[in-house]
Amino acid sequence: MKIGVDIRALIEARYSGVSEFSHNLLKEILKLDKKNKYKLFYNSAKDLSSHLPEFKQDNVEIVKTNYPNKIFNNVMQRFLSWPKLDQLLGVDLFFLPNWGFSAISDKCKKVIVIHDLSSVLFPRYFSIKRRLWHWLINLKKNIHDFDTIISVSENTKRDIIELFKVPKNKVKVIYSGLDGKYRVLPENDVRLIEIKNKYDLPDKFIFFLGTLEPRKNVDGLIRAYNIFRDNNSDLSDYKLVIAGGQGWKHRHIFKELNKSPYKNDIQFIGYIDSEDKISLYNLANLFVFPTFYEGFGFPPLEAMACGTPTITSFISSLPEIVGEAALMIDPYNSNEIAEAIENVLDDDELKQDLILKGLARARRFRWEITAKKYLDILTEIAETK
Numbered sequence: 356m357k358i359g360v361d362i363r364a365l366i367e368a369r370y371s372g373v374s375e376f377s378h379n380l381l382k383e384i385l386k387l388d389k390k391n392k393y394k395l396f397y398n399s400a401k402d403l404s405s406h407l408p409e410f411k412q413d414n415v416e417i418v419k420t421n422y423p424n425k426i427f428n429n430v431m432q433r434f435l436s437w438p439k440l441d442q443l444l445g446v447d448l449f450f451l452p453n454w455g456f457s458a459i460s461d462k463c464k465k466v467i468v469i470h471d472l473s474s475v476l477f478p479r480y481f482s483i484k485r486r487l488w489h490w491l492i493n494l495k496k497n498i499h500d501f502d503t504i505i506s507v508s509e510n511t512k513r514d515i516i517e518l519f520k521v522p523k524n525k526v527k528v529i530y531s532g533l534d535g536k537y538r539v540l541p542e543n544d545v546r547l548i549e550i551k552n553k554y555d556l557p558d559k560f561i562f563f564l565g566t567l568e569p570r571k572n573v574d575g576l577i578r579a580y581n582i583f584r585d586n587n588s589d590l591s592d593y594k595l596v597i598a599g600g601q602g603w604k605h606r607h608i609f610k611e612l613n614k615s616p617y618k619n620d621i622q623f624i625g626y627i628d629s630e631d632k633i634s635l636y637n638l639a640n641l642f643v644f645p646t647f648y649e650g651f652g653f654p655p656l657e658a659m660a661c662g663t664p665t666i667t668s669f670i671s672s673l674p675e676i677v678g679e680a681a682l683m684i685d686p687y688n689s690n691e692i693a694e695a696i697e698n699v700l701d702d703d704e705l706k707q708d709l710i711l712k713g714l715a716r717a718r719r720f721r722w723e724i725t726a727k728k729y730l731d732i733l734t735e736i737a738e739t740k
Contacts, residue, residue: 383726471650532722568602659713
């Protein structure tokens with residue numbers, strides 16, 4: 356069987372949720388499958404081969420087209436529906452790890468992964484440019500063309516069925532995995548010292564990691580930190596460290612920062628490399644992720660795997676992903692977030708309980724298990740007449 360895979364997410368200079376998902380999943384599938392032929396497709400007018408992970412397997416071929424992306428996506432794929440990617444690659448099945456502009460012939464089997472539907476449920480969280488992109492993609496119309504839709508959580512499956520009226524049996528749930536690199540590091544590990552110095556981190560800090568955009572509720576976290584500090588002068592040595600690249604509509608976050616009486620104790624460290632995240636989680640005293648919506652939610656699991664007590668939102672997919680291993684809060688209630696922060700930092704028994712439960716929970720999400728389930732579905736779909 357010849358399987359085409361859209362790897363356009365892997366040419367990004369900075370990896371985030373979807374690109375890390377695509378990389379980890381494909382890496383594990385290729386470890387398992389030596390039988391089928393994989394043709395990995397991307398388009399770029401520039402030479403971005405240095406951004407791609409290495410794929411040296413004998414059953415892997417990388418195919419690149421050289422058009423400017425705006426022309427390829429908006430004109431060729433959306434309006435002209437050319438070239439048909441399956442015909443270009445000569446494959447029996449085409450797999451999209453995320454939705455995008457993709458013209459695929461009716462004869463080819465098609466499988467897509469839907470990570471979340473925040474763009475449909477909460478368009479106000481996105482910039483005009485991104486809302487236009489989502490409109491052009493027209494997922495509501497195109498999703499019915501796929502033979503199988505894979506959702507990363509039961510919550511996202513419900514969203515797909517309710518919003519797009521997709522038959523239940525067409526949507527399969529496969530939880531994403533967690534990279535084994537996320538783990539507890541020894542206290543004397545030299546990497547901890549290096550990262551602490553690299554980012555000039557305080558000795559004690561509350562940590563957030565995520566793209567700076569409205570859905571992540573970073574301004575709400577800043578307000579919660581203000582309340583926490585107002586009510587806990589004895590815990591004033593805990594600073595707030597916020598990591599993540601600037602996304603869209605992020606100016607209100609820095610307006611909230613400038614209003615804070617504790618702005619000198621709030622540190623923005625920008626986008627961080629994947630390898631640095633491990634040490635940052637380990638160094639943090641507490642991880643807080645008060646997002647308004649997640650299709651899956653990698654950061655809480657990553658923090659748990661590193662032995663960091665975690666607070667996150669009791670909404671969307673997060674309760675099903677973190678279980679009882681995190682302290683759950685209402686992201687719309689800054690007082691509740693502040694109280695949860697105080698409870699964890701001021702109660703060693705609660706803190707240790709969250710650490711132990713978090714470590715156990717994180718161990719349940721393994722990429723090799725995830726990849727086996729994906730491979731089973733791809734094989735089943737390809738063999739269906």
